[in-house]
């Protein structure tokens with residue numbers, strides 16, 4: 204699913220209006236029908252509603268939604284914040300509301316006056332949407348401050364008012380609505396995927412308002428959101444006549460003294476994600492631990508014939524000492540196909556930056572933000588980190604998986620793909636090792652590097668989400684993710 208900038212969204216709206224064709228006011232009517240159905244699915248008529256509308260089309264949406272809720276028997280009051288002029292469609296919806304429910308509308312022009320509400324009121328925020336061009340001041344800022352201090356549930360239309368669709372790092376963060384849920388029109392906005400905006404966006408759901416499919420197809424964007432449909436077709440079917448040799452041999456270089464768990468988790472995840480054979484390379488002291496924990500894996504203390512492996516993953520728990528650095532250097536100079544680098548392999552590279560040039564093209568590296576900053580320098584904001592990921596993925600022709608709530612895959616061609624699965628319970632020891640294992644498992648099975656990156660990240664999050672059905676966010680551990688890989692695969696085949 205593509206993620207567009209707010210200026211592109213404006214053009215897509217315009218294309219739909221011209222080519223469907225549909226008048227702008229009818230498009231607003233269609234969008235607000237969808238918003239209305241989503242709203243009544245969540246809140247009953249017993250819930251009092253207070254609608255805050257602004258002067259643009261976001262305000263137009265709010266006024267139309269207010270009219271629909273009043274028709275449906277909801278107790279709704281509508282406040283229009285109107286210091287200057289209304290957009291034409293907002294004006295039309297103001298008139299429609301006044302014609303049908305003249306007493307429901309309160310217009311404020313200069314100073315914000317708090318409406319009387321009860322504790323269980325739901326506030327609908329339609330003050331500003333994708334047309335916001337600068338931080339809020341005056342009566343708009345006062346309105347936002349009031350909304351945020353009510354303690355009520357807040358439903359934002361399209362985007363919480365005061366939040367820009369993309370970059371917000373230079374803003375004064377105060378006058379931004381803190382929404383309980385955001386019903387966003389047609390496309391997710393980049394700002395929703397950035398951790399610094401989590402307090403404002405809350406949960407978010409996409410409302411399909413029927414933007415012209417041709418416009419969506421023809422408009423390009425570096426950004427996309429990885430959803431189930433993207434992954435379903437990528438899962439390889441297994442032939443009845445296949446054997447373990449058909450699914451590749453993964454080499455896992457992981458686990459130093461005291462870190463055997465890292466190799467166990469990585470190797471187990473590689474096996475559970477479908478690798479035919481898995482060999483673990485590690486120190487002698489880990490042999491019994493690994494072979495007892497995973498009898499299916501081979502254990503080696505010497506590295507020979509690395510060409511025979513279909514996938515090599517290096518890093519979990521290897522430490523950054525000279526010996527590990529030597530092994531990493533050897534491997535990187537020997538192999539000429541893509542490999543997977545995680546954790547300490549990345550920490551070693553950040554200490555010896557010239558090693559980055561040895562990483563084979565098409566390799567996958569999986570830093571979390573701190574590892575990323577150690578590799579590519581400190582970033583002031585997530586947006587800056589994302590740009591650096593894009594730049595370096597292109598420069599070194601590698602896939603960078605920047606791990607986080609919406610893990611980001613930066614590709615060598617400059618695309619930026621955000622994952623949609625996963626949950627906060629997955630921020631736990633060994634979770635990254637599991638991802639590395641899945642990556643190795645898929646690469647060994649012959650998935651292309653890009654398919655490996657996208658499918659692994661999606662499966663990892665999906666397995667974590669399934670594990671959460673049984674566990675709590677606190678109790679979930681990395682082994683639970685591995686335990687749910689089977690169900691994660693099945694969920695993509697149902």
Ligand SMILES: NC(=O)C1=CN([C@@H]2O[C@H](COP(=O)(O)OP(=O)(O)OC[C@H]3O[C@@H](n4cnc5c(N)ncnc54)[C@H](O)[C@@H]3O)[C@@H](O)[C@H]2O)[C@@H](O)CC1
Pocket residue numbers: 213216217227230231234257258259260261262263264290330331332333334335336337338339340343360361362388412
């Ligand atoms: N046909 C369309 O274009 C559709 C638009 N829709 C709605 O329209 C919204 C976008 O509407 P608009 O482009 O009118 O924009 P907004 O309603 O977000 O903002 C209104 C206007 O306020 C001004 N403004 C920006 N920042 C300001 C600030 N800090 N203080 C004061 N004024 C400021 C701008 O001139 C802007 O155009 C979407 O978010 C969505 O809710 C939907 O109705 C679907 C169809």
Ligand SMILES: [K+]
Pocket residue numbers: 261328329330331332359360361362363364
């Ligand atoms: K809004």
